Amino acid sequence: MSRTDFLRSSYCLIVRLHPGSFRDRFGDEMMWIFDEERHRGKGARLFFDGILSLLRQRSKVERAPAPVVAGLGLLDTGWDIAPRRFVEAGITASLILAGFMLLLGKAGNPTLMPACVPGAPHTTPPRIQAPARISAIPVTARNHSPVDSGKVDNAAANAVRIVHAQEMSNGLAARFCSVN
Amino acid sequence: MRSDSDKTPPLSPATLHILLALAGGDLHGYGIIQEVVRHSDGHYKLGPGTLYDNLKKLMDAGLVADAPRSASAADDERRFYTLTMRGRSALSIEVDRLQGVVREARSRLRETRPRRV
Numbered sequence: 379m380s381r382t383d384f385l386r387s388s389y390c391l392i393v394r395l396h397p398g399s400f401r402d403r404f405g406d407e408m409m410w411i412f413d414e415e416r417h418r419g420k421g422a423r424l425f426f427d428g429i430l431s432l433l434r435q436r437s438k439v440e441r442a443p444a445p446v447v448a449g450l451g452l453l454d455t456g457w458d459i460a461p462r463r464f465v466e467a468g469i470t471a472s473l474i475l476a477g478f479m480l481l482l483g484k485a486g487n488p489t490l491m492p493a494c495v496p497g498a499p500h501t502t503p504p505r506i507q508a509p510a511r512i513s514a515i516p517v518t519a520r521n522h523s524p525v526d527s528g529k530v531d532n533a534a535a536n537a538v539r540i541v542h543a544q545e546m547s548n549g550l551a552a553r554f555c556s557v558n
Numbered sequence: 559m560r561s562d563s564d565k566t567p568p569l570s571p572a573t574l575h576i577l578l579a580l581a582g583g584d585l586h587g588y589g590i591i592q593e594v595v596r597h598s599d600g601h602y603k604l605g606p607g608t609l610y611d612n613l614k615k616l617m618d619a620g621l622v623a624d625a626p627r628s629a630s631a632a633d634d635e636r637r638f639y640t641l642t643m644r645g646r647s648a649l650s651i652e653v654d655r656l657q658g659v660v661r662e663a664r665s666r667l668r669e670t671r672p673r674r675v
Contacts, residue, residue: 404610407587407637411606414588424605431607 385421385480386412388473392428395466396435425477429470436466569652572612575602577621577641577649584625586636587613613639621645 389412393405412424569577579585579593590613591604616622622645625638641649 400610400614403614404587404606406635408606408610410636411588411591411609423603424607427605427607429607431605431611434607434611 382416382421385425386416388476389421389425389428391469392425392432392473395432395469397438400435422477422480429474429477432470566648566651568655569648570612571602572604572608573616574649574652575604576609576612576616577645577652580622580639580641581646581649584638584640586638588636590639616645619644621648 390409393401393408396405408428412421412428415421415424575594575598576590578597579590582593585593587606587609591606591609594602594604613622617624617639621642622639623642625640627638
């Protein structure tokens with residue numbers, strides 16, 4: 379199933395989850411507009427609009443006095459919420475999660491969620507070798523915190539920390555001597 | 559004596575844009591979305607969920623109604639929506655209210671002079 383087919387099926391499910399009166403009245407038109415916008419590459423935006431609409435319509439139905447309890451009616455939840463509502467809430471939450479994952483995949487940043495990008499190769503970052511001698515590290519690198527650079531391995535980082543601490547202590551000692 | 563504007567609460571942005579779009583003529587749902595984008599210079603975009611949620615409210619309130627089908631559009635499956643007289647009146651009241659807000663804002667901006675730093 380392609381991404382656009384998945385989006386359309388998900389949107390169709392969202393429309394079907396709307397209350398019956400709303401769905402019968404506007405469901406076909408919502409699907410028609412979704413198809414029109416999908417051809418323009420704007421389907422994902424309508425996906426979230428549909429979820430918001432579903433939540434709005436469902437909250438209105440829950441608030442309205444409803445003498446007839448829909449759903450299984452076998453499970454006592456302790457609230458005036460039909461068990462079917464829990465199933466719908468689960469489906470809605472799954473759709474929201476799937477939508478976010480799709481958007482992240484669309485952003486095309488494999489470093490955030492590599493598994494969300496189909497066909498993205500799994501690569502490990504290259505390891506940078508430590509220099510043979512401490513003196514090989516440029517002075518500019520030694521004057522800055524080695525932890526921030528992120529380009530030296532642990533052994534080199536510890537060595538640079540020692541040099542850095544020595545330079546600081548030398549500087550302090552020189553300043554102390556000159557003051558006294 | 560209270561005026562009509564006192565009885566009518568301010569319209570939401572989505573409702574205002576839909577009524578504005580329909581003030582130009584009868585439109586179907588997608589036509590309303592496109593007209594809103596056009597008259598707001600692309601700053602306001604309605605999704606179908608938001609559109610039909612607000613259309614339902616407007617139809618229930620009697621501000622918008624289904625447009626009668628013409629003979630030429632009889633084979634068209636799409637529903638067209640039209641602004642009722644009540645809807646036109648509500649839009650007019652809202653525009654007057656917004657004009658008052660703009661007038662007040664302008665007078666306050668004229669009164670307030672920028673401080674010298």
